[in-house]
Amino acid sequence: MKLVTYEHNGSVAIGLLRDETIIDLSAVAPDMIALIESGEQGLAQARAAGETATNALPLSEVRLLPPIHTPRRNVMCVGKNYVEHTRESFEARGEAVEKIEYPVIFTKTTTCVNGPYDDIPYDAAVSENIDYEAELAVIIGRRVKNTNREEAEAAVFGYTVLNDVTARDLQSLHKQFFKGKSLDGSCPIGPWIVTADELPDPYSLRITCHVNGELRQDSANETMTFDIPTIINHLSRGMTLLPGDIIATGTPSGVGFAMKPPVFLRPGDVVECAIEGIGVIRNQIAAV
Numbered sequence: 496m497k498l499v500t501y502e503h504n505g506s507v508a509i510g511l512l513r514d515e516t517i518i519d520l521s522a523v524a525p526d527m528i529a530l531i532e533s534g535e536q537g538l539a540q541a542r543a544a545g546e547t548a549t550n551a552l553p554l555s556e557v558r559l560l561p562p563i564h565t566p567r568r569n570v571m572c573v574g575k576n577y578v579e580h581t582r583e584s585f586e587a588r589g590e591a592v593e594k595i596e597y598p599v600i601f602t603k604t605t606t607c608v609n610g611p612y613d614d615i616p617y618d619a620a621v622s623e624n625i626d627y628e629a630e631l632a633v634i635i636g637r638r639v640k641n642t643n644r645e646e647a648e649a650a651v652f653g654y655t656v657l658n659d660v661t662a663r664d665l666q667s668l669h670k671q672f673f674k675g676k677s678l679d680g681s682c683p684i685g686p687w688i689v690t691a692d693e694l695p696d697p698y699s700l701r702i703t704c705h706v707n708g709e710l711r712q713d714s715a716n717e718t719m720t721f722d723i724p725t726i727i728n729h730l731s732r733g734m735t736l737l738p739g740d741i742i743a744t745g746t747p748s749g750v751g752f753a754m755k756p757p758v759f760l761r762p763g764d765v766v767e768c769a770i771e772g773i774g775v776i777r778n779q780i781a782a783v
Contacts, residue, residue, distance in 0.1 A: 496541060497687040497774075498653070500527050500564045501557040507564060511541055512687055516551035518544055527563050527688070528739035531636055531652050538690070561608050562655055562688045563634065563739055569602035570632075570682055571730060572659060574672060576720050576745025583753035598721045598729050601672035603659070603682050603743075611685025611774075614781035615660055617762050621678065622662035625760040625780065628746035629704035629712050629768035631697060632657035633723055634688055635740040640731050647727035650736065653688040654697055656776050657743050658704075658768045663752045663759070684741070686774045694772055697723065701771040702747060707764055714747030716770075 497512035498520075509527050510517035523540045524530035530537050575581040575595050585592040609615065617625060636652025659676065660683070666675030694700070697716055704712035721729075726744060730736060751758045760766065762782040769775040 496538070496545070496690045496693065498527065498530070498541070498562065498690070499687045500560045500562050502560055503552060503557045507560065510552075511545045512554070513545055513551065515554045517554055517557055518548040518551050520544055526565075528567065531634070531738040534637070558610070559612060559686050560610050561684045563608070563684070563741055566605045566608055566741060567737070567739065569604055570608065570741045570743060572601050572603060572672075572676065572743040573721065573726055573745045574599035574601060577714065577718050577747045578720060579714075579718070579748035580746055580750065581720070583748050583750070587753040587757070595720055598726055600730065601676060604677040606679055607677050607682040609680045609683040609778070611656075611683060611776040611778075613680070613683065613778060615683065615766070615778045616678070616680045616783045617760070617780045618783050622664055622675075623759065624662055624664040624752070624757075626661045626663050626751045627704055627706065627711070627760065627766050627768070628659035628661060628750060629702055629770075630657045630659050630743045630746050631700070631702060631716055631770055632684060633727075633742040633744060635727075635736045635742065636691070636738055638735060638737055639727070640735045641733070642728050642731045644724045644728065647724035647731070650727055651691045651723065652738070653690040654694055654770075654773055655684055655688050656686070656768050656770050656773055657741070658683045658766060658776060658778065659743055659746060683768075683776050683778045685776050689773050700773070703769050704749065705767040706760070711751070712747050712749035716744075718747065719745060
């Protein structure tokens, strides 16, 4: 299933995407986190609604919001999780390439979560080194802690597309990722969640990023250094993961700051991040 959070006539609801239409799921759950928490029973009700619904909204008549519209805690992220991106990151900084032994973990604030087609704010007084990172995001489906591999795989509710927009100068200035990764609007996500049963092999999916139509990133998720169960295992050690948690799994090579010379996003630029089998998010850089 493809599950959305949408706005229509001033009201926010969740729905099921079917043939370019949206079937309202308000009778099943009030929001996406509640639907995820309802487990298999909730998913069964959503499927039944999709099979029996007679009224549906055209997709063109709604505004798609982030699938997890109001995350209850920060987006969890993995850095340097693709071999070639790790290499380009070290080389762009003039550093020797180091082997990544453990997942590099950081977070993005809830206030940076943005819609799949909404503008990305650009404030030149804050940063002029704004960069893109197309990523596969995992949505956690159950409360877990100290998982083994089987439990980690079972904890995945679904997948979506995420752009880990980054202020590179702030990332360097503060000597860590948090501030440079957490500017308002710097986490477009969507356009929907594809449930895990429809994507049995997420590693085979092609992930791309275009800027103004120019291909910048192009890879397959199979080139991840740490696969999804390994990431969940590390995150859940001594730390409970909750239904609706968002985990960004890293970006492939081709980011702007590693180009020679570096190329950063400017107002008017349009960034498209796509993952085969999931969808496309498209965001314009907008001066504020």
